Amino acid sequence: MPRHLTEPVTEPPGPSLPRTQKRTLLVLTVSQVLSGVGLSAGVTVGALLFQDMLGSTAMAGLPSGLLTAGTALAAVGVGRLSQSRGRRPGLAGGYVAGAVGSAGIIAGAATGSTILMVVALVLYGAGAAANLQARYAGADLAAPARRARAVSTVLVATTLGGVAGANLAAPTGGLASALGLPPLTGLFLVSGIAYALAAVVLLVWLRPDPFLLARTLPPDERASPSATGSEHGLLVRQGVLVMVLAQIVMIAIMTMTPIHMLAHGHGTGAAGLVIALHVGAMFLPSPLSGVLVDRYGRKVIAIAAAITLLIAAVVAAAAPADSLTLLTFALILLGLGWNLGMVSGTAIITDAAPVATRAKTQGTADVAIAIGGAAGGMSSGFVVVGVGYPVLALAGGVLALAIIPAVVHRGRK
Template sequence: MTRPAPGTGTSGSIPGVPGVPGVPGAPDAAQAQRHILRVLVASQVLSGAGLAAGVTVGALLARKMLGSTSLAGLPSALFTAGSALTAVAVGRMSQARGRRPGLAAGYLTGAVGSAGVITAAVLDNPVLLFLALFGYAAGTATNLQARYAGADLAHPSHRARAVSTVLVATTLGGVAGPNLAAPTGRLAASIGVPALAGPFLLSGAAYALAALVLAVRLRPDPLLMARGLAQADAVDTATAGAPDRREGRGSVVLGALVMVLTQLVMVAIMTMTPVHLHDHGHGTAASGLVIAVHIGAMYLPSPLTGWLVDRYGPLRIAAVSGVTLLAAGLLAATAPGDSVALLALALGLLGLGWNFGLVSGTAIINDTVPLATRARTQGMADVSIAIAGATGGLSSGLVVAAAGYPVLALTGGILALAVLPAVAATVTRAKTPLASDVPSDSP
């Protein structure tokens, strides 16, 4: 008998396994997938506003407290390092208990961390600030982990599009968040909180609401239901019916490498752009606009990227990500410091290149990892992403202090090209032409 793919329903049943067809009151897989995507979209809209706070003012807040540009990249390094720990925790909790408790706990931790940042700003305590950024980082890590939940029940030929649906939902909050930096700063000042800590008022509320939405509405749990469906059909849904794009460990390494390189380059350039703008006389409103364009480009193209990955395969799109990041680095390096428009365009290309890399890398891993170890492996992959972000954030301030922003941007763009030989080596090793990377149902 041909096995129905996840997201299309199945005739199997397992008594006592929630969310599996055949259990009274349990939803059909396709119906459950639609509901799950709606809930994830709602939570991502909220969390998108939360993650923008640290990006917009984190470096400026650290520089104000420490009085040093060379350490302005430290907040980015700390909350991306903290997100590595969260990625492991959320991955393991999701593996053991399902996506719902894992994601809800991650966002709640992000809300607590945001409150800690506000407290640190009031007390002018850099040590507390850095500790609180670890908690704040949980929201960032959980925002990324949520994309995997969108793919748990998706048909193999639509997994990238499911991931993209979750990612694009971050756009609304992610674009609105940076542009609320000035208003939330004024609100913070009116209640006796330093203006630069204002965006963290927004992030705390946003992460808390995202946690509430997931805790209450993410039922059935997508990962637990996917396991039930796999058990009912006696087939692992992570590989059954999916194109065998790359086999084994090499595929996981390639997917992680693509995401690591794009994250490293993106975080390094993004972190120091607000500082670069500030040094050329621009205020938080200009920084907020540029970062809003950047975050919009990170998430808004996701539906198109998902379609491209499903249609042409993840390897081609991974290669495109390297070229796009090079273009972003070149433009950022050559743009005049007083040109907000050109820097916004450069940061837009930077976000687009990151999007290509994240969606294609995620697709490579999703098509390779078996369901039995999926959440744990995904969590470890995101640990690599977080470490790369920490490295980019920490090194960015040092590079700018020593050689200037243009050198940082140019170096990042050139480094992104390392994606190309990695993809080429994988194709050569597999002795498979790129055409075979196209899903079988594509025209």
């Protein structure tokens, strides 16, 4: 038998796989720092900007809902483009759309056009879709036993940009005023530039494309240790459920916390600080979360996410309205619970989805996450107006507990 038929298949010629993975994570880290600035803008001042324009607290949750609806729509496109052309054009396209959305938000606020604001917020959500789907790119070339850690490396990079962006609300407000724009649009000026730079980084330096390279690897390099055959679909649904529930709870409580704070005497700077610490808690613990998920299993950490979200909700509901300390603590726990749910859920999906359809499946999963977030964001303002912020928080805690029976039930099957 010819020698070439008996030799094992090896990776394609070029840089070694570990070396390529390190380069991929470095490029993704840089782009995530930049896109984190854009991500935090909508979270920090989107609700306040809409409240000022419409003069209604009930409608203050609408920007979050529109943004996450845009994320859902864009997640389909980013996932499908990544499946057919690779992560580089898929993620970069999302960031370019986010930059255009930033410009539209500024123009809508400056002209008082609610319609333009609505359209621009949906478009702005594409940047968030790319930011979230970048975590999958970090796992494309990772060994199965280290996938959660690879995901967490990409997530933690968002922290620097997210925290910095949230704390730029006051300084950029002065810049916007100097340019004759509404002060709350200042953060969107910075986010538009940041999204555009993130797209440039990926287009220029994310080479080779991690997803396209992963499709060329031999089957043993892509094997998933935790899912085979008919289990794939069930595990994908489990991972989606964990992330969707965590997203709904996080978005609903986070969206209305700045409104709740301003209504009880806190300033914009205090609200920005709380959101900055919340965003930090969403991403900064990612390396530890990745290690825990890889070491103790996806199910255990998903349950820990549910418990953490419940505690956060109870603290937020019980905190006196004038207690900056307790509200900050609640939002930090809220971010941590979201992080545990996102890392564990992402690992479940990445394990289960075969590489032939992985990017498309991941994009579809993020659609469900975004739809859940949109529902949580858009309904949160009406809940607060109707029954108050504490009830909203407690309802979120009860919803988070639904993760536990879903995960335990799947473990028994």
